Amino acid sequence: MGKSIYDKIFESHIVGMVDDETYQLYVDRHLIHEVTSPQAFQNIAASGRSVRKPESILAVADHNVPTDPNRLSSGISDPVSQRQVDALVENTRTWGIPYFPLDDPRQGIVHIVGPEQGMTHPGMLVVCGDSHTSTHGAFGALAFGIGTSEVEHVLATQTLLQKRAKNYHVSINGVLPIGVYGKDVVLSLIARIGTAGGTGHVIEYSGSAIEKMSMESRMTICNMTIEAGARAGLMQPDETTFEYLKGRPLSPGVEYWQAALEHWENFLPDSDAEYSKMADIDVNGLEPFVTWGTSPEDGISVLGKVPDPSHIEDPIRTRAIERSLEYMGLEAGQPVRGLPIDQVFVGSCTNGRIEDLRLAASVVRGRQVNSRTRAWVVPGSGLVKRQAEEEGLAKVFVDAGFEWREPGCSMCLGMNPDRLQTEERCVSTSNRNFEGRQGRGGRTHLASPATAAASAIAGYIEDPRELITGQAD
Amino acid sequence: MEKFDKLTGVAAPLDMINVDTDKIIPKQHLKSVERGNLAEALFDELRYLDDGTENPDFILNKDSHRSSEILIAGENFGCGSSREHAPWAIRDFGIRCVIAPSFADIFFSNSFKNGMLLITLPREVLEPLMEKASRGANATFTVNLERQVIVDPDGEETAFEVDGFRRKCLLNGTDEIGLSLENIEDINTYETRRSSSLPWLE
Numbered sequence: 018m019g020k021s022i023y024d025k026i027f028e029s030h031i032v033g034m035v036d037d038e039t040y041q042l043y044v045d046r047h048l049i050h051e052v053t054s055p056q057a058f059q060n061i062a063a064s065g066r067s068v069r070k071p072e073s074i075l076a077v078a079d080h081n082v083p084t085d086p087n088r089l090s091s092g093i094s095d096p097v098s099q100r101q102v103d104a105l106v107e108n109t110r111t112w113g114i115p116y117f118p119l120d121d122p123r124q125g126i127v128h129i130v131g132p133e134q135g136m137t138h139p140g141m142l143v144v145c146g147d148s149h150t151s152t153h154g155a156f157g158a159l160a161f162g163i164g165t166s167e168v169e170h171v172l173a174t175q176t177l178l179q180k181r182a183k184n185y186h187v188s189i190n191g192v193l194p195i196g197v198y199g200k201d202v203v204l205s206l207i208a209r210i211g212t213a214g215g216t217g218h219v220i221e222y223s224g225s226a227i228e229k230m231s232m233e234s235r236m237t238i239c240n241m242t243i244e245a246g247a248r249a250g251l252m253q254p255d256e257t258t259f260e261y262l263k264g265r266p267l268s269p270g271v272e273y274w275q276a277a278l279e280h281w282e283n284f285l286p287d288s289d290a291e292y293s294k295m296a297d298i299d300v301n302g303l304e305p306f307v308t309w310g311t312s313p314e315d316g317i318s319v320l321g322k323v324p325d326p327s328h329i330e331d332p333i334r335t336r337a338i339e340r341s342l343e344y345m346g347l348e349a350g351q352p353v354r355g356l357p358i359d360q361v362f363v364g365s366c367t368n369g370r371i372e373d374l375r376l377a378a379s380v381v382r383g384r385q386v387n388s389r390t391r392a393w394v395v396p397g398s399g400l401v402k403r404q405a406e407e408e409g410l411a412k413v414f415v416d417a418g419f420e421w422r423e424p425g426c427s428m429c430l431g432m433n434p435d436r437l438q439t440e441e442r443c444v445s446t447s448n449r450n451f452e453g454r455q456g457r458g459g460r461t462h463l464a465s466p467a468t469a470a471a472s473a474i475a476g477y478i479e480d481p482r483e484l485i486t487g488q489a490d
Numbered sequence: 491m492e493k494f495d496k497l498t499g500v501a502a503p504l505d506m507i508n509v510d511t512d513k514i515i516p517k518q519h520l521k522s523v524e525r526g527n528l529a530e531a532l533f534d535e536l537r538y539l540d541d542g543t544e545n546p547d548f549i550l551n552k553d554s555h556r557s558s559e560i561l562i563a564g565e566n567f568g569c570g571s572s573r574e575h576a577p578w579a580i581r582d583f584g585i586r587c588v589i590a591p592s593f594a595d596i597f598f599s600n601s602f603k604n605g606m607l608l609i610t611l612p613r614e615v616l617e618p619l620m621e622k623a624s625r626g627a628n629a630t631f632t633v634n635l636e637r638q639v640i641v642d643p644d645g646e647e648t649a650f651e652v653d654g655f656r657r658k659c660l661l662n663g664t665d666e667i668g669l670s671l672e673n674i675e676d677i678n679t680y681e682t683r684r685s686s687s688l689p690w691l692e
């Protein structure tokens with residue numbers, strides 16, 4: 018029987034077994050941030066154990082750091098957030114773990130910083146105490162989020178205890194229409210298979226649409242694979258992957274490049290690999306997607322209407338929809354396009370990369386943000402920010418009335434001061450629209466950077482094709 | 491890890507699907523650097539009204555269910571973030587067993603590592619239990635991990651399956667890191683082989 022990419026990576030990382038079905042797997046690289054690591058370090062110290070391989074780790078503070086332009090001088094106003102960042106600084110210093118402080122241009126969101134540094138290679142096993150670790154699967158690495166107990170486990174042993182997941186194959190074919198991007202593809206996938214569709218599985222993507230995609234778009238899709246409930250997302254490494262990796266600080270150097278390429282060949286899926294679930298997506302007729310409700314599976318076309326719970330048979334689903342409509346301040350059957358918007362957020366580990374900023378800038382260039390809307394761009398890392406400034410994108414945003422901020426998770430989860438007020442409506446390029454995610458009572462509509470940018474200009478949820486080609490509908 | 495073999499207590503019904511980790515414990519409570527003390531914050535936005543007072547309609551605020559030790563919930567419980575604060579908060583509140591038709595993967599694994607038992611039951615099997623849990627103070631259940639059965643308030647038994655390794659760890663209160671470190675020789679061997687075949691990773 019043929020093997021999937023997942024099978025091959027899994028098998029090549031087996032150190033041993035602790036039970037008939039439970040494997041001890043070796044972890045190649047470990048990313049950490051301030052929110053999910055302090056208790057792990059505390060236990061390491063309390064149990065008299067030590068950090069086995071500090072050089073396999075990269076640490077960065079991202080979740081609760083401020084993103085306002087004066088943050089280096091004003092500091093972190095919330096003392097509790099400051100304590101978490103201090104703990105990270107202290108723990109990384111104690112154990113000799115590489116850490117990018119706030120004033121380092123390499124600081125940013127952990128899932129943007131890691132790939133930028135060339136941390137993730139094909140065939141690796143990568144973990145982080147954060148569910149969006151799935152992002153790194155775009156490199157053909159098995160990458161998944163773990164909890165704090167497991168962070169401690171990896172710190173102490175460089176291994177993890179794991180059972181095998183099942184294989185799920187998703188084939189994405191066709192040519193993306195103008196105004197439609199990786200974000201729309203993944204929102205449409207989640208709308209189709211649901212937030213529990215991938216539970217217990219690792220999703221392996223292939224198909225002509227993926228082959229043509231940049232690394233950035235691939236990362237967007239793998240990033241939100243966790244929203245489909247899957248343990249991880251995986252993509253076959255190819256020329257695009259290798260080109261991206263070449264010359265990055267943690268990538269194999271020139272002297273090893275050829276050997277690394279040969280090694281990575283070992284992690285291509287067999288043509289007769291078996292998958293326990295399959296799905297096909299044709300992107301040819303796909304429209305820009307936006308969510309209407311409080312679950313990432315609530316995606317519809319930007320020209321679509323919010324569902325009517327009276328047309329749904331399952332009573333539990335009906336109740337969930339009614340609750341979402343009430344929370345979101347929407348009427349059944351109402352079109353989403355045209356909903357007035359208070360805030361636009363372009364950023365996060367889903368869409369805070371340079372390609373995302375180029376896309377958003379191309380929509381806003383020469384236009385003005387609507388007066389009823391606040392619009393923010395929060396670059397995913399200091400390096401993204403710098404590049405966007407060099408390319409003139411920052412000026413495009415600022416001239417249009419956007420706020421140009423410092424890197425961090427920001428309004429993706431509002432752990433820092435960047436939050437929505439109750440009942441404020443936001444078009445966000447992030448990944449979760451749960452109740453209260455962006456601030457208590459805040460209403461989130463997930464969308465691509467193009468849709469977010471178009472909505473900032475219009476002041477309401479807008480079809481980006483209106484601004485790109487001048488013709489929607 | 492604290493052992494888990496048998497638990498007798500009141501079960502609270504929470505008949506909602508997709509209860510995400512932001513609902514279980516919102517991010518303003520993730521800023522601690524220690525474990526513990528999250529009981530008050532559990533289900534924050536469901537449990538408290540905007541003015542900070544208790545929402546009398548929420549199940550865990552009813553006198554009958556204030557001291558629940560078991561939670562019965564809908565599909566896809568614990569979806570969203572990998573934050574272990576979610577199982578910590580549930581545990582801090584005093585709940586050590588959650589029963590649902592399905593759970594999100596990371597939440598599932600995090601819970602077991604904190605001495606909690608998560609039981610997956612098909613909806614049609616779970617529904618009568620949810621119903622019985624709504625009875626209030628008489629909703630006392632016993633979860634027996636040794637025998638893998640739930641005994642409901644009417645004395646009826648429902649069998650459940652749990653992964654063999656996780657069951658053993660709970661019954662014995664196993665320290666998983668200690669278990670992994672017993673294989674230190676294998677880890678060393680793997681590492682030596684890796685550094686000679688993949689020298690660019692060193």
Ligand code: SF4
Nearest residue numbers: 149365366426429430
């Ligand atoms: S940007 Fe959002 S999803 Fe990504 S790591 Fe930060 S908080 Fe998590």
